Amino acid sequence: MYVKASTRKTRDGQTIRYLQLAHNEWDPAAKASKTRVLYSFGREDQLDVAGIRRLVDALSRLLAPADALAAAAPAGLSFVESRSLGGAWLLDGLWRRLRIDTVLRPLVGSSRREVDVERVLFALVANRALAPSSKLAAADWVCQDVYLPDLPHVTDDTCYRAMDQLIEVEPALTRGVYDQIADLLNLEVDLLFFDTTSTYFELDEADEPLWRDQQGRVVAEDDPAAVKQAGFRTHGKSKDSRDDLPQVVVGMAVTRTGIPVRVWCWPGNTSDSALIRQVKTDMREWSLARVVWVADRGFASAENRRFLQQGGGHYILGEKLRAGTSEADAALARQGRYATVAENLQVKEVNIDTDDRFVICYNPEAADRDAAVRQRLIAQLTDLIDDTDRLPATKRAELRGVISTKPGLNRFLRVTPKGLLRLDQAKVKAEQRLDGKYLLRCSDPTLSAEDIALGYKQLLEVERGWRDMKTTLDLRPVFHRREDRIRAHILLCWLALLLIRVAETETGRTWTAIRTEIDRLHLGVFTGPAGTFAQRTELSQPQKALLTKLKIAEPPRIFDATPATA
Incomplete structure (x- = not known):
């Protein structure tokens, strides 16, 4: 043609x-x-030159970015290569707009004048958000696959040295980043949501024990606070159902709009119950205004509650309904009507003789799901124990042992004094009372029951953060064995999550959709007798709209023009 x-x-x-x-x-x-x-x-x-240009642009959108650039190459020039530009340009625009570069640059400086540590760390953050990989693969990605402003080349050794500097400045970095984004984004920090997760390692053996302080930080053996504790990667209760492998525990504090403001990590055998006290102590140094901490049932111990109220703080905590505590039993026994606060949420505040307030939340949709699951479990259990009265006692004991390994079925099993297996009708009725319900405990006397319930419901933002950390950003596998570099890797994931959550909040689109659209913007390199130059593909209207919403300038048409040497 x-x-x-x-x-x-x-x-x-x-x-x-x-x-x-x-x-x-x-x-x-x-x-x-x-x-x-x-x-x-x-x-x-x-x-009609304008019409032909529109036709060429329309046809170019049917091609891959590299093919579109090659097709539009001027006569006499050869198309050399194409690199992804859009994703890195967008993230770098957010990085600079949030002033993370101005916070980081004076902290890390540069041990070697030819290496810009701030640019290397940005490259590692962009890699987590765009093409998660090991640091060795990330260095190759920078050199071969993507155009990063002011960073044409990097080595894996440079990446590791930059990570080592990053972990050294963690306290100042996290505080500085928070100060910047709190002003620029007008963050609401009246509610702070905290939760933990774990990530495991494919190891045969856990790390050797080390001397640590109460916060889990490595200290010298002669330090007054030193206690011999487990290594960093060690066995614990895995939230990924991999108790057989060593792990580390990761915690995150998130605002009500889903912006992650800080991240922590601890040895893998650290229990949840004491962590929130360290988190509040660390955040106290930030001189935040009055804060209500929101956390799930794992943090609701009496010691934690007392600690969270220090300094005028308050909390909204989940309370275990099935724990059989006096507060839970008293709350369920109280009569009263539920008030509908959302399409799928009803609340009822109950008065108990304590200083705390208790709110029972009821979700009709969740109640239907709980009932359906229970009926399925009861049917399975009934099939298993039917006609077992005719079995010898040893066979019934064997079956009892098998059922005990299945928590869902074992919950409804009753064994008579004679060893007969029966369905526990009392347990079934007790579970029916709990369908779709959960109990909240709050220390703030000024919040309404609706605010308490909706505030706790926003804890899902932390869970969404963990989901994105583990999938979109590929928190694991972690290609590091040293504790400081594992911590640095988690910091990089936090910074990447911060950028993509800001992008999602301000555009109203998911990061997957944003990344897919903006990554279609490429930079092509052409060479000819006169020299070499780099030119980007045409910006589509969706790409322009994304950059406009995020207040990021459009990339220039021509990036580089180098005349040929004689």
């Missing part, structure tokens, strides 16, 4: 050129190639 030019002369002798889009086809009858005109553009001097 090509553009065919034909000429004609007018009566006054003027030569007029006409342009046509033509295609050569083989004529089997004539056994020759014939020209077929597909479209006539008309007179060359009256050509």
Whole structure:
């Protein structure tokens, strides 16, 4: 397919050129190639240049970015390579807009003048958000696959040295980043949500024990606070159901809008119950205004509650309904009507003789799911124990042992004094009372029951953060064995999550959709007798809209022009 030019002369002798889009086809009858005109553009001097440009842009969108650049290459130039530009440009724009670069640069400096540590750390953060990989693969990604402003080349050794500097400045970095984003994004920190997760390692053996302080930090053996504790990667209760492998515990504090403000990590055998006290102590140094801490049932111990109220603080904590505590039993026994606060949420505040307030939340949809699951479990259990009265006692004991390994079924099993297996009807009725319900404990006397319930419901933002950490950002596998570098890796994941959550909040789109759209923007490199230059693909309207919403300038059309040397 090509553009065919034909000429004609007018009566006054003027030569007029006409342009046509033509295609050569083989004529089997004539056994020759014939020209077929597909479209006539008309007179060359009256050509609709704007219309042709729109046509070329429309056709280019059907091609891969590299192919579109190659197709539009000027005559006499060779298309050398294409690199992804859009994702890195967007993230770098957010990085600079949030002033993370101005916080980080004076902290890390540069041990070698030719290496900009701030740019290397940004590259590692961008890699987590765009193409998560090991640091060795990330260095190759920077050098071969992506265009990063002011960082044409990096090595894996440079990446490791930058990570070592990052973990050294963690306290100042996290405080500085918070100060910047709190002002720029007008963060609401009246509620802070905290939760933990774990990530495991494919290891045969856990790390050797080390001397640590109460916060789990490594200290010298002669330090007054030193206690011999487990290594960093060690066995514990895994939230990924991999108790067989060593792990580390990771904690995160998130605002009500889903912005992660800080991240922590501890040895893998650290229990949840004491962690929130360390978190509050660390956050106290930030001189935050009055804060209500929101956490799930794992943090609701009496010691934690007392600690969270120090300094005028308050809490909203989940309370275990099935624990059989006096507070839970008293709350369920109280009568009263539920008030609907959302389409799938009803609340009822109950008065108990304690200083805390208790709110029972009821979700009708969750109640239906709980009932359906219970009916399925009861049917399975009934099938297992039917006609077991005729079995010998040893066989019934064996079956009892098998059922004890299945918590869902074992919950509804009752064994009579004679060893007979029965369905526990009392347990079934007790569970029916709990369908779709959960109990909240709050120390703040000024919050309404609706605010307490909706505030706790926003704890899902932390869970969404963990989900993105483990999937979109590939928190694991962690390609590090040293404790400081594992901590640095988690810090990089936090910074990446911060950037993508800001992008999602301000555009109203998921990061997956944003990344897919903006990554179509590429930078092509062309070379010819006059030299080499780099040019980006045309910005689409969706790409322009994303950059506008995020207050990021459009990348220039031409990035680099290097004349050929004689």
